[in-house]
Amino acid sequence: MSLLYQRVAFIGLGLIASSMAHAIRRAGLAAQTTGTARSLETRAVAAEIGLVDQVFDTSAEAVAGADLVVLCVPVGAMETVARDIAPHLARGATITDVGSVKQAVIDAVAPHLPAEAHFIPGHPLAGTEHSGPKSGFAELFDNRWCILTPPSGVDPQALERLTLFWRGLGANVDLMDPPHHDLVLAVTSHTPHLIAYTMVGVADDLRRVTDSEVIKYSAAGFRDFTRIAASDPTMWRDVFLTNKDATLEILGRFTEELFALQRAIRQGDGDLLHGYFSRTRAIRRGIIEAGQDTDAPDFGRVQKKQD
């Protein structure tokens, strides 16, 4: 893999930025990396573990001389960051981000950037429930998808370079227009997260079933929801506030379907339930075949007996 950028600057040093930093080193994609984060503690940890070559206290310092700037902050913080870095960007720099919503990021960031900056929004579809500068690992993006939503009139060379960069990080790259991205993600990510948070909230809140029962007996399905519902609260608050319309549309479809199944349960309509439950198996097979999940029993997480 060849060198693609001289200096890559990360604004925000959480799971995605730290995984990118590791993957950049793995593939030798950049001569130098810099970074900053709002919290002093995050900056101190990042410096201590040598996550990037230089950790700065301000985003102005971090982006100086960078030919690629990656915004890795929650969607709600994008506008402030864009305003802060704009005067300090190197001429002809490419600016990208990793936010889970794209139209809102474009609306927040684009107006503040200088005309000669190449702004190419992006979203790597990968993650774990862990956060912070220590949570990253080089393999996070391997065989996952990164969606770029370049504006019309994007510089073809800048786009080509960013595409090669993401491939170098291990990902496959797709292009999409921002509203379609936001709808697709409302289906595959945002609504599932809201539902998981809700289910965990219900379990936590019941009087007649104790938390310790919920925890002990979670292996029968519930625990998969808790992993999703352990994701970063600030990031997810911003996702729902900024992808409101698409999320509400999919939620509406979801409750409609849920009520139909609820009615079938109440009426004892076994045929409807069996038909519904059979239909959903095909998508699972598709996901395994596309290499987006493992077919290992229980994700291969069966543990050794602890005695």
Place this chain on the structure above:
Amino acid sequence: MSLLYQRVAFIGLGLIASSMAHAIRRAGLAAQTTGTARSLETRAVAAEIGLVDQVFDTSAEAVAGADLVVLCVPVGAMETVARDIAPHLARGATITDVGSVKQAVIDAVAPHLPAEAHFIPGHPLAGTEHSGPKSGFAELFDNRWCILTPPSGVDPQALERLTLFWRGLGANVDLMDPPHHDLVLAVTSHTPHLIAYTMVGVADDLRRVTDSEVIKYSAAGFRDFTRIAASDPTMWRDVFLTNKDATLEILGRFTEELFALQRAIRQGDGDLLHGYFSRTRAIRRGIIEAGQDTDAPDFGRVQKKQD
């Protein structure tokens, strides 16, 4: 581990029965195992791979001389099986089952069994999305919980022996009364499954987002739902038909909470969302600490790049 039963008979040879058969051999818990299944193909596969010592065409033959009979069929098939085996049971045999609902199994099975049989319903909280006689593995129950719901007046020795048996299979054993079991499982398993099925159904059904998009971009949350929603349709139909009241109660609570979050999204109430999303992290920590899930990033299922 010492020999606990002379002859263990399985009625039904799917994931749970086949995992029990492997775990029995691992620990040397029974002198002999037998089994039968309704489908000729399942019986042929089980015989071919030597899953149990003897595969029979009828449940009457399978249970003859068995001191432990394990009913491993969908809840809706329990009554027929109980009626079939009752005249052929050995004197003093223990009858148990692995059904996901307990009160309905008791109502279906108990009336048909001879008075001297020891009927001790059970439910191992373990599983994968795979089905059939080849899907079992000896480690499935390791460090998982098995809930037994013995009737009042149960023979203490029969209960003690079955408890040791499940411990020998790797599980921890708890006792519970049947209605409480059904409520706990409605929270930790049945409602999560229904919700996962619904979400996958919605995704499958949308016109504006294609199936191939759903599949490609599933790693951002959706794929965890598809694993749950790939479980056996017949088993799950029977669960919802037979644990109707508890499931409808929890579903009611779920939609109430979901509407509150939906309203917060519509009104842009970020504080409510952030508070809700923060609260649910504690349960996740409890589950990891209780050894009921792995803390490995992405369940450790990150794949090597396929090029």
